[in-house]
Amino acid sequence: MIYLANHVDGLFARFPVAGHSPDLRPREEPIVTKMSLAWSLLPGGAQWTAADDQTTVQATASYLRAGPEDLLTAVARLVLGESETRADFEDEPITYRWIFRRTGDDVHIRVLELADYKEPDLTGTELWSSRQTVDSLARGVIRGFDEVVWKHEKPDSTRRGVDRSRVSNSKP
Secondary structure, eight states, rough: EEOOOOOOOEEEEEEOOOOOOOOSSSSOOOOOOOOOEEEEETEEEEEEEESSSSSSEEEOOOOOOOTTHHHHHHHHHHTTSSSSEEEEEETEEEEEEEEEETTTTEEEEEEEEEESSSSSSGGEEEEEEEEEHHHHHHHHHHHHHHHHHHHHHHHOOSSOOOGGGGGGGGGO
């Protein structure tokens, strides 16, 4: 089930997503300074939540395949200056497509729901969109993956850890 949440006057309201126009033109939305990506691993898949200061989208990916790797690759390409990238997450038969368009230091992000991964963007329903700085996007996505590792890391792990007290939301 897909839900869209709206943060209004400090309240958090969840409601089912209704269909939106598949208009692919970037909107002149204000740049939101904070983005987050959260993951909860489930048997056979994962639930993910993307949020900014104004809205949240939550969905399930039942077939992870290359989705997480594709998302990290797309964000890395944006950081390196690419102007448009995308990544798909599958919840068979539905696909959630992340589309990123960079202009200068700003990125317009759209998450579409498509009936199948072969479908073109125009057939999708927009579930979420946000405007972020490249830095905010990269930090939010990497932090989301980092949290999954920390949550599921074994206590007796011999992997060299990071001092989490030094991890900050602000720029170094």
